[in-house]
Amino acid sequence: MAKSRTAAENKAAKAEAKAASKAAAKQRRSQLWQAFQMQRKEDKRLLPYMIGAFVLIVAAAVVAGVLVGGFTTYMLIPLGVVLGALVAFIIFGRRAQKSVFTKAEGQTGAAAWALDNLRGKWRVTPGIAATGHFDAVHRVIGRPGVIFVAEGSPARVRPLLAQEKKRTARLVGDIPIYDVIVGNGEGEVPLSKLERHLTRLPANITVKQMDSLESKLTALGTRAGPAAMPKGPLPAQAKMKGVQRTVRRR
Template sequence: MAKSRNPEALKAAKAEAKAARKVAAKQRRSQLWQAFQIQRREDKRLLPYMITAFVLVVAGSVALGWWADGLARFLMIPLGVVLGALVAFIVFGRRAQKAVFAKAEGQTGAAAWALENMRGKWRLTPGVAATGHLDAVHRVIGRPGVILVGEGAPSRVRPLLAQEKKRTARLVGDVPIYDIIVGNGEGEVPLAKLERHLNRLPANISVKQMDALESRLAALSAKLGPAAAMPKGPLPAQAKMRGVQRTVRRR
Protein backbone atom coordinates (compact mmCIF):
# COMPACT_ATOMS: atom_id res chain seq x y z
CA MET A 1 0.00 0.00 0.00
CA ALA A 2 1.41 3.40 -0.97
CA LYS A 3 2.30 5.84 1.75
CA SER A 4 0.03 8.84 2.26
CA ARG A 5 1.38 12.08 0.79
CA ASN A 6 -1.15 14.29 2.54
CA PRO A 7 0.93 17.13 4.07
CA GLU A 8 -1.57 17.61 6.90
CA ALA A 9 -1.45 13.91 7.81
CA LEU A 10 2.35 13.92 7.76
CA LYS A 11 2.42 17.03 9.91
CA ALA A 12 -0.03 15.48 12.39
CA ALA A 13 2.02 12.27 12.53
CA LYS A 14 5.22 14.22 13.21
CA ALA A 15 3.50 16.25 15.92
CA GLU A 16 2.16 13.05 17.52
CA ALA A 17 5.61 11.41 17.44
CA LYS A 18 7.18 14.53 18.96
CA ALA A 19 4.57 14.60 21.72
CA ALA A 20 5.18 10.90 22.43
CA ARG A 21 8.94 11.53 22.71
CA LYS A 22 8.31 14.39 25.12
CA VAL A 23 6.08 12.21 27.30
CA ALA A 24 8.65 9.39 27.29
CA ALA A 25 11.45 11.81 28.18
CA LYS A 26 9.36 13.28 31.00
CA GLN A 27 8.66 9.80 32.37
CA ARG A 28 12.38 8.92 32.29
CA ARG A 29 13.25 12.12 34.16
CA SER A 30 10.53 11.41 36.71
CA GLN A 31 11.75 7.83 37.25
CA LEU A 32 15.34 9.03 37.57
CA TRP A 33 14.36 11.66 40.10
CA GLN A 34 12.36 9.13 42.14
CA ALA A 35 15.30 6.71 42.06
CA PHE A 36 17.61 9.50 43.25
CA GLN A 37 15.28 10.43 46.10
CA ILE A 38 15.00 6.80 47.26
CA GLN A 39 18.75 6.27 47.05
CA ARG A 40 19.44 9.57 48.85
CA ARG A 41 17.24 8.54 51.77
CA GLU A 42 18.87 5.12 52.05
CA ASP A 43 22.47 6.13 51.30
CA LYS A 44 23.62 8.99 53.52
CA ARG A 45 26.99 9.17 51.73
CA LEU A 46 25.49 9.66 48.28
CA LEU A 47 25.20 13.47 48.30
CA PRO A 48 28.63 14.08 49.91
CA TYR A 49 30.27 11.81 47.32
CA MET A 50 28.41 13.42 44.41
CA ILE A 51 29.21 16.95 45.60
CA THR A 52 32.86 16.06 46.21
CA ALA A 53 33.18 14.54 42.74
CA PHE A 54 31.55 17.59 41.14
CA VAL A 55 33.73 20.07 43.04
CA LEU A 56 36.96 18.20 42.31
CA VAL A 57 36.26 18.01 38.58
CA VAL A 58 35.27 21.69 38.36
CA ALA A 59 38.32 22.73 40.42
CA GLY A 60 40.60 20.69 38.18
CA SER A 61 39.06 22.23 35.08
CA VAL A 62 39.44 25.76 36.49
CA ALA A 63 43.05 25.02 37.40
CA LEU A 64 43.77 23.85 33.85
CA GLY A 65 42.01 26.93 32.48
CA TRP A 66 44.17 29.19 34.65
CA TRP A 67 47.24 27.95 32.80
CA ALA A 68 45.58 28.19 29.39
CA ASP A 69 45.60 31.23 27.19
CA GLY A 70 42.88 33.15 25.39
CA LEU A 71 39.43 31.68 24.90
CA ALA A 72 40.40 28.27 26.32
CA ARG A 73 40.66 29.82 29.78
CA PHE A 74 36.97 30.76 29.71
CA LEU A 75 35.78 27.58 28.03
CA MET A 76 37.29 25.36 30.73
CA ILE A 77 34.80 26.61 33.32
CA PRO A 78 31.57 25.50 31.55
CA LEU A 79 33.37 22.36 30.39
CA GLY A 80 34.29 21.58 34.00
CA VAL A 81 30.68 22.08 35.10
CA VAL A 82 29.42 19.65 32.44
CA LEU A 83 32.08 17.06 33.23
CA GLY A 84 31.50 17.49 36.97
CA ALA A 85 27.78 16.86 36.55
CA LEU A 86 28.54 13.79 34.44
CA VAL A 87 30.95 12.36 37.03
CA ALA A 88 28.44 13.05 39.83
CA PHE A 89 25.78 11.20 37.83
CA ILE A 90 28.15 8.25 37.35
CA VAL A 91 28.77 8.18 41.11
CA PHE A 92 25.00 8.08 41.68
CA GLY A 93 24.57 5.25 39.15
CA ARG A 94 27.36 3.14 40.64
CA ARG A 95 26.13 3.51 44.22
CA ALA A 96 22.52 2.85 43.21
CA GLN A 97 23.58 -0.30 41.36
CA LYS A 98 25.62 -1.44 44.34
CA ALA A 99 22.64 -0.92 46.65
CA VAL A 100 20.32 -2.87 44.36
CA PHE A 101 22.68 -5.86 44.23
CA ALA A 102 23.21 -5.71 48.01
CA LYS A 103 19.43 -5.97 48.53
CA ALA A 104 19.08 -8.82 46.02
CA GLU A 105 22.06 -10.80 47.39
CA GLY A 106 20.95 -14.20 48.66
CA GLN A 107 17.34 -13.84 47.56
CA THR A 108 15.64 -16.48 45.45
CA GLY A 109 15.57 -15.55 41.77
CA ALA A 110 18.33 -12.93 42.14
CA ALA A 111 20.69 -14.64 39.66
CA ALA A 112 17.96 -14.94 37.02
CA TRP A 113 17.11 -11.27 37.51
CA ALA A 114 20.78 -10.26 37.13
CA LEU A 115 21.14 -12.36 33.96
CA GLU A 116 18.00 -10.87 32.43
CA ASN A 117 19.39 -7.37 32.93
CA MET A 118 22.80 -8.03 31.37
CA ARG A 119 23.88 -5.92 28.42
CA GLY A 120 25.08 -7.57 25.25
CA LYS A 121 24.10 -10.47 23.01
CA TRP A 122 23.21 -13.09 25.59
CA ARG A 123 20.43 -15.67 25.16
CA LEU A 124 18.92 -16.58 28.54
CA THR A 125 16.65 -19.49 29.42
CA PRO A 126 15.86 -19.25 33.14
CA GLY A 127 15.02 -22.26 35.27
CA VAL A 128 16.11 -25.07 32.92
CA ALA A 129 16.40 -27.20 36.07
CA ALA A 130 15.16 -26.63 39.63
CA THR A 131 14.36 -28.25 42.94
CA GLY A 132 11.39 -27.86 45.24
CA HIS A 133 13.56 -25.64 47.45
CA LEU A 134 13.84 -23.11 44.59
CA ASP A 135 17.45 -23.97 43.79
CA ALA A 136 17.75 -23.41 40.06
CA VAL A 137 20.01 -23.63 37.03
CA HIS A 138 19.74 -21.01 34.28
CA ARG A 139 21.17 -21.47 30.81
CA VAL A 140 22.94 -18.63 29.01
CA ILE A 141 24.18 -18.81 25.41
CA GLY A 142 26.81 -16.28 24.37
CA ARG A 143 30.08 -15.90 22.48
CA PRO A 144 31.92 -18.00 25.12
CA GLY A 145 29.54 -20.92 24.48
CA VAL A 146 27.00 -22.31 26.95
CA ILE A 147 27.06 -21.01 30.53
CA LEU A 148 25.04 -22.80 33.20
CA VAL A 149 24.42 -20.55 36.21
CA GLY A 150 23.21 -22.12 39.44
CA GLU A 151 21.70 -20.35 42.43
CA GLY A 152 20.61 -21.75 45.78
CA ALA A 153 22.20 -24.07 48.33
CA PRO A 154 25.55 -25.27 46.87
CA SER A 155 25.00 -28.81 48.17
CA ARG A 156 21.85 -29.08 46.04
CA VAL A 157 22.95 -26.91 43.12
CA ARG A 158 26.17 -28.80 42.33
CA PRO A 159 24.48 -32.11 41.41
CA LEU A 160 21.79 -30.17 39.56
CA LEU A 161 24.48 -28.37 37.54
CA ALA A 162 26.33 -31.63 36.83
CA GLN A 163 23.15 -33.27 35.57
CA GLU A 164 22.26 -30.34 33.31
CA LYS A 165 25.83 -30.07 32.02
CA LYS A 166 25.84 -33.76 31.06
CA ARG A 167 22.49 -33.40 29.31
CA THR A 168 23.60 -30.27 27.45
CA ALA A 169 26.94 -31.78 26.36
CA ARG A 170 25.11 -34.42 24.31
CA LEU A 171 23.79 -31.71 21.99
CA VAL A 172 26.48 -29.04 21.80
CA GLY A 173 29.45 -31.17 20.76
CA ASP A 174 32.77 -29.35 21.16
CA VAL A 175 31.21 -26.05 22.24
CA PRO A 176 32.61 -25.06 25.67
CA ILE A 177 30.25 -25.38 28.63
CA TYR A 178 30.92 -23.26 31.72
CA ASP A 179 29.20 -23.83 35.06
CA ILE A 180 28.91 -21.13 37.70
CA ILE A 181 27.39 -21.04 41.18
CA VAL A 182 26.28 -17.61 42.38
CA GLY A 183 27.25 -16.94 45.97
CA ASN A 184 29.98 -15.70 48.28
CA GLY A 185 31.63 -19.03 49.09
CA GLU A 186 34.91 -20.41 47.78
CA GLY A 187 34.82 -20.94 44.03
CA GLU A 188 31.51 -19.06 43.72
CA VAL A 189 30.77 -15.80 41.87
CA PRO A 190 29.15 -12.94 43.85
CA LEU A 191 25.91 -11.64 42.37
CA ALA A 192 27.31 -8.14 41.80
CA LYS A 193 30.23 -9.57 39.79
CA LEU A 194 28.23 -12.05 37.71
CA GLU A 195 27.94 -9.90 34.57
CA ARG A 196 31.61 -8.94 34.74
CA HIS A 197 32.58 -12.60 35.14
CA LEU A 198 30.61 -13.61 32.05
CA ASN A 199 32.00 -10.73 30.00
CA ARG A 200 35.56 -11.84 30.83
CA LEU A 201 35.03 -15.32 29.42
CA PRO A 202 36.79 -15.86 26.08
CA ALA A 203 34.84 -15.65 22.81
CA ASN A 204 34.77 -19.19 21.40
CA ILE A 205 31.85 -19.21 18.95
CA SER A 206 30.24 -16.87 16.41
CA VAL A 207 26.78 -15.30 16.51
CA LYS A 208 25.66 -17.76 13.80
CA GLN A 209 26.77 -20.65 16.00
CA MET A 210 24.86 -19.08 18.88
CA ASP A 211 21.67 -19.19 16.78
CA ALA A 212 22.21 -22.86 15.94
CA LEU A 213 22.89 -23.69 19.60
CA GLU A 214 19.79 -21.86 20.73
CA SER A 215 17.63 -23.87 18.30
CA ARG A 216 19.11 -27.21 19.40
CA LEU A 217 18.80 -26.45 23.10
CA ALA A 218 15.28 -25.10 22.63
CA ALA A 219 14.37 -28.48 21.15
CA LEU A 220 15.84 -30.15 24.24
CA SER A 221 13.77 -27.90 26.52
CA ALA A 222 10.62 -28.65 24.52
CA LYS A 223 11.28 -32.38 24.81
CA LEU A 224 11.77 -32.18 28.57
CA GLY A 225 8.70 -30.04 29.08
CA PRO A 226 8.20 -26.43 30.27
CA ALA A 227 10.95 -24.74 32.26
CA ALA A 228 10.68 -24.46 36.00
CA ALA A 229 8.47 -21.58 37.09
CA MET A 230 10.78 -19.22 38.93
CA PRO A 231 9.78 -15.99 40.69
CA LYS A 232 10.08 -12.84 38.59
CA GLY A 233 12.99 -11.03 40.21
CA PRO A 234 14.54 -11.45 43.66
CA LEU A 235 12.14 -12.88 46.22
CA PRO A 236 12.70 -11.65 49.80
CA ALA A 237 13.77 -14.37 52.21
CA GLN A 238 10.92 -13.54 54.58
CA ALA A 239 8.29 -14.02 51.88
CA LYS A 240 5.98 -17.01 52.09
CA MET A 241 7.51 -19.76 49.98
CA ARG A 242 4.91 -22.52 49.95
CA GLY A 243 2.86 -21.16 47.06
CA VAL A 244 5.94 -20.49 44.98
CA GLN A 245 7.48 -23.87 45.72
CA ARG A 246 4.37 -25.64 44.45
CA THR A 247 4.90 -24.03 41.02
CA VAL A 248 8.41 -25.42 40.63
CA ARG A 249 8.49 -28.55 38.50
CA ARG A 250 11.06 -31.20 39.30
CA ARG A 251 13.06 -32.48 36.34
Protein backbone atom coordinates in the same frame (compact mmCIF):
# COMPACT_ATOMS: atom_id res chain seq x y z
CA MET B 1 -8.51 18.54 -1.12
CA ALA B 2 -7.09 15.06 -0.64
CA LYS B 3 -3.57 16.43 -0.63
CA SER B 4 -4.43 19.11 1.93
CA ARG B 5 -6.08 16.52 4.17
CA THR B 6 -3.00 14.30 3.88
CA ALA B 7 -0.73 17.20 4.76
CA ALA B 8 -2.94 18.06 7.72
CA GLU B 9 -2.92 14.44 8.88
CA ASN B 10 0.87 14.29 8.59
CA LYS B 11 1.17 17.50 10.57
CA ALA B 12 -1.15 16.17 13.24
CA ALA B 13 0.77 12.88 13.39
CA LYS B 14 4.07 14.74 13.79
CA ALA B 15 2.59 16.90 16.53
CA GLU B 16 1.24 13.82 18.30
CA ALA B 17 4.61 12.04 18.05
CA LYS B 18 6.37 15.14 19.37
CA ALA B 19 3.94 15.37 22.29
CA ALA B 20 4.40 11.67 23.05
CA SER B 21 8.18 12.08 22.95
CA LYS B 22 7.98 15.03 25.37
CA ALA B 23 5.71 13.08 27.70
CA ALA B 24 8.07 10.08 27.66
CA ALA B 25 11.06 12.32 28.37
CA LYS B 26 9.20 13.99 31.22
CA GLN B 27 8.30 10.58 32.67
CA ARG B 28 11.92 9.42 32.45
CA ARG B 29 13.09 12.57 34.25
CA SER B 30 10.44 12.03 36.92
CA GLN B 31 11.49 8.41 37.41
CA LEU B 32 15.14 9.39 37.56
CA TRP B 33 14.39 12.06 40.16
CA GLN B 34 12.39 9.61 42.26
CA ALA B 35 15.22 7.06 42.04
CA PHE B 36 17.70 9.74 43.10
CA GLN B 37 15.57 10.76 46.07
CA MET B 38 15.19 7.14 47.22
CA GLN B 39 18.90 6.45 46.83
CA ARG B 40 19.81 9.69 48.62
CA LYS B 41 17.73 8.69 51.64
CA GLU B 42 19.27 5.22 51.81
CA ASP B 43 22.84 6.13 50.88
CA LYS B 44 24.22 8.91 53.08
CA ARG B 45 27.48 9.02 51.12
CA LEU B 46 25.85 9.61 47.75
CA LEU B 47 25.61 13.42 47.88
CA PRO B 48 29.11 13.98 49.37
CA TYR B 49 30.64 11.77 46.65
CA MET B 50 28.67 13.43 43.84
CA ILE B 51 29.34 16.98 45.05
CA GLY B 52 32.98 16.20 45.79
CA ALA B 53 33.57 14.77 42.31
CA PHE B 54 31.81 17.71 40.65
CA VAL B 55 33.74 20.35 42.62
CA LEU B 56 37.07 18.57 42.12
CA ILE B 57 36.68 18.30 38.35
CA VAL B 58 35.46 21.90 37.97
CA ALA B 59 38.34 23.15 40.15
CA ALA B 60 40.84 21.19 38.06
CA ALA B 61 39.37 22.70 34.89
CA VAL B 62 39.57 26.22 36.32
CA VAL B 63 43.19 25.75 37.42
CA ALA B 64 44.13 24.30 34.03
CA GLY B 65 42.39 27.21 32.30
CA VAL B 66 44.22 29.80 34.40
CA LEU B 67 47.57 28.13 33.78
CA VAL B 68 47.06 27.88 30.03
CA GLY B 69 45.46 31.32 29.74
CA GLY B 70 43.90 32.95 26.74
CA PHE B 71 40.71 31.76 25.06
CA THR B 72 41.32 28.22 26.39
CA THR B 73 40.29 29.42 29.86
CA TYR B 74 36.76 30.12 28.63
CA MET B 75 36.61 26.69 26.98
CA LEU B 76 37.91 24.61 29.87
CA ILE B 77 35.53 25.95 32.55
CA PRO B 78 32.27 24.92 30.74
CA LEU B 79 33.94 21.65 29.81
CA GLY B 80 34.81 21.05 33.46
CA VAL B 81 31.19 21.73 34.47
CA VAL B 82 29.91 19.22 31.90
CA LEU B 83 32.48 16.58 32.88
CA GLY B 84 31.80 17.14 36.57
CA ALA B 85 28.07 16.66 36.06
CA LEU B 86 28.70 13.54 33.98
CA VAL B 87 30.98 11.97 36.61
CA ALA B 88 28.48 12.82 39.37
CA PHE B 89 25.73 11.10 37.36
CA ILE B 90 27.93 8.05 36.81
CA ILE B 91 28.59 7.86 40.56
CA PHE B 92 24.84 7.97 41.20
CA GLY B 93 24.22 5.21 38.65
CA ARG B 94 26.95 2.95 40.04
CA ARG B 95 25.86 3.33 43.65
CA ALA B 96 22.19 2.87 42.76
CA GLN B 97 23.04 -0.32 40.85
CA LYS B 98 25.11 -1.58 43.77
CA SER B 99 22.20 -0.88 46.11
CA VAL B 100 19.80 -2.84 43.88
CA PHE B 101 22.10 -5.86 43.79
CA THR B 102 22.65 -5.69 47.54
CA LYS B 103 18.89 -5.82 48.13
CA ALA B 104 18.44 -8.69 45.66
CA GLU B 105 21.37 -10.69 47.09
CA GLY B 106 20.20 -14.05 48.42
CA GLN B 107 16.63 -13.70 47.17
CA THR B 108 15.07 -16.42 45.06
CA GLY B 109 15.13 -15.57 41.36
CA ALA B 110 17.82 -12.90 41.76
CA ALA B 111 20.28 -14.64 39.43
CA ALA B 112 17.61 -15.10 36.73
CA TRP B 113 16.73 -11.40 37.06
CA ALA B 114 20.41 -10.40 36.74
CA LEU B 115 20.85 -12.60 33.66
CA ASP B 116 17.78 -11.10 31.99
CA ASN B 117 19.41 -7.67 32.40
CA LEU B 118 22.77 -8.63 30.89
CA ARG B 119 24.17 -6.17 28.37
CA GLY B 120 25.39 -7.62 25.08
CA LYS B 121 24.56 -10.60 22.90
CA TRP B 122 23.61 -13.24 25.44
CA ARG B 123 20.90 -15.88 24.97
CA VAL B 124 19.37 -16.59 28.38
CA THR B 125 17.00 -19.45 29.19
CA PRO B 126 15.98 -19.24 32.87
CA GLY B 127 14.96 -22.21 34.97
CA ILE B 128 15.98 -25.09 32.71
CA ALA B 129 16.20 -27.21 35.87
CA ALA B 130 14.78 -26.54 39.33
CA THR B 131 13.84 -28.11 42.63
CA GLY B 132 10.87 -27.67 44.93
CA HIS B 133 13.08 -25.49 47.16
CA PHE B 134 13.41 -22.88 44.38
CA ASP B 135 16.98 -23.90 43.58
CA ALA B 136 17.48 -23.42 39.86
CA VAL B 137 19.89 -23.68 36.96
CA HIS B 138 19.75 -21.13 34.14
CA ARG B 139 21.38 -21.55 30.74
CA VAL B 140 23.30 -18.77 29.03
CA ILE B 141 24.68 -18.95 25.49
CA GLY B 142 27.33 -16.42 24.57
CA ARG B 143 30.67 -16.02 22.85
CA PRO B 144 32.38 -18.12 25.56
CA GLY B 145 30.07 -21.09 24.80
CA VAL B 146 27.44 -22.54 27.12
CA ILE B 147 27.30 -21.25 30.68
CA PHE B 148 25.12 -22.78 33.38
CA VAL B 149 24.34 -20.37 36.21
CA ALA B 150 22.92 -21.91 39.39
CA GLU B 151 21.28 -20.24 42.38
CA GLY B 152 20.16 -21.78 45.64
CA SER B 153 21.73 -24.33 47.95
CA PRO B 154 25.12 -25.44 46.54
CA ALA B 155 24.50 -29.00 47.79
CA ARG B 156 21.25 -29.18 45.81
CA VAL B 157 22.29 -27.34 42.65
CA ARG B 158 25.57 -29.20 42.04
CA PRO B 159 23.76 -32.43 40.99
CA LEU B 160 21.53 -30.33 38.72
CA LEU B 161 24.59 -28.69 37.16
CA ALA B 162 26.24 -32.06 36.58
CA GLN B 163 23.11 -33.44 34.90
CA GLU B 164 22.69 -30.44 32.62
CA LYS B 165 26.35 -30.39 31.63
CA LYS B 166 26.19 -34.09 30.79
CA ARG B 167 23.03 -33.67 28.69
CA THR B 168 24.43 -30.65 26.88
CA ALA B 169 27.88 -32.11 26.22
CA ARG B 170 26.29 -34.79 24.03
CA LEU B 171 25.01 -32.12 21.65
CA VAL B 172 27.61 -29.35 21.64
CA GLY B 173 30.74 -31.41 21.05
CA ASP B 174 33.92 -29.41 21.60
CA ILE B 175 32.18 -26.15 22.51
CA PRO B 176 33.25 -25.11 26.04
CA ILE B 177 30.76 -25.50 28.90
CA TYR B 178 31.12 -23.40 32.03
CA ASP B 179 29.23 -23.50 35.30
CA VAL B 180 28.73 -20.80 37.92
CA ILE B 181 27.09 -20.91 41.34
CA VAL B 182 25.83 -17.53 42.51
CA GLY B 183 26.54 -16.84 46.17
CA ASN B 184 29.09 -15.56 48.65
CA GLY B 185 30.73 -18.86 49.58
CA GLU B 186 34.10 -20.21 48.50
CA GLY B 187 34.27 -20.74 44.74
CA GLU B 188 30.96 -18.90 44.23
CA VAL B 189 30.33 -15.66 42.34
CA PRO B 190 28.49 -12.81 44.13
CA LEU B 191 25.38 -11.55 42.36
CA SER B 192 26.86 -8.07 41.90
CA LYS B 193 29.88 -9.55 40.08
CA LEU B 194 28.01 -12.04 37.91
CA GLU B 195 27.94 -9.92 34.75
CA ARG B 196 31.62 -9.02 35.12
CA HIS B 197 32.47 -12.71 35.60
CA LEU B 198 30.64 -13.70 32.41
CA THR B 199 32.14 -10.91 30.29
CA ARG B 200 35.65 -11.91 31.36
CA LEU B 201 35.27 -15.44 30.01
CA PRO B 202 37.19 -15.98 26.74
CA ALA B 203 35.39 -15.74 23.39
CA ASN B 204 35.39 -19.24 21.91
CA ILE B 205 32.57 -19.23 19.33
CA THR B 206 31.06 -16.85 16.77
CA VAL B 207 27.60 -15.29 16.77
CA LYS B 208 26.61 -17.65 13.94
CA GLN B 209 27.64 -20.62 16.08
CA MET B 210 25.58 -19.15 18.93
CA ASP B 211 22.46 -19.22 16.72
CA SER B 212 23.03 -22.85 15.78
CA LEU B 213 23.77 -23.76 19.39
CA GLU B 214 20.59 -22.08 20.61
CA SER B 215 18.47 -24.09 18.15
CA LYS B 216 20.02 -27.37 19.28
CA LEU B 217 19.63 -26.66 22.98
CA THR B 218 16.07 -25.42 22.57
CA ALA B 219 15.20 -28.77 21.04
CA LEU B 220 16.83 -30.47 24.02
CA GLY B 221 14.12 -29.03 26.28
CA THR B 222 14.23 -28.31 29.98
CA ARG B 223 13.81 -30.12 33.26
CA ALA B 224 11.96 -27.60 35.34
CA GLY B 225 11.21 -28.73 38.88
CA PRO B 226 7.83 -28.85 40.60
CA ALA B 227 7.98 -25.17 41.61
CA ALA B 228 8.05 -22.59 38.84
CA MET B 229 10.75 -19.91 39.19
CA PRO B 230 9.63 -16.31 39.85
CA LYS B 231 10.21 -13.56 37.28
CA GLY B 232 12.43 -11.57 39.65
CA PRO B 233 13.96 -11.51 43.15
CA LEU B 234 11.53 -13.05 45.63
CA PRO B 235 11.74 -12.19 49.35
CA ALA B 236 12.10 -15.11 51.76
CA GLN B 237 8.57 -14.63 53.19
CA ALA B 238 7.02 -14.79 49.72
CA LYS B 239 9.18 -17.82 48.96
CA MET B 240 7.78 -19.71 51.94
CA LYS B 241 4.22 -18.84 50.92
CA GLY B 242 4.93 -20.25 47.46
CA VAL B 243 6.26 -23.48 48.95
CA GLN B 244 3.17 -23.75 51.16
CA ARG B 245 0.89 -23.32 48.15
CA THR B 246 2.82 -26.02 46.27
CA VAL B 247 2.47 -28.40 49.20
CA ARG B 248 -1.27 -27.74 49.50
CA ARG B 249 -1.79 -28.42 45.78
CA ARG B 250 -0.16 -31.80 46.23
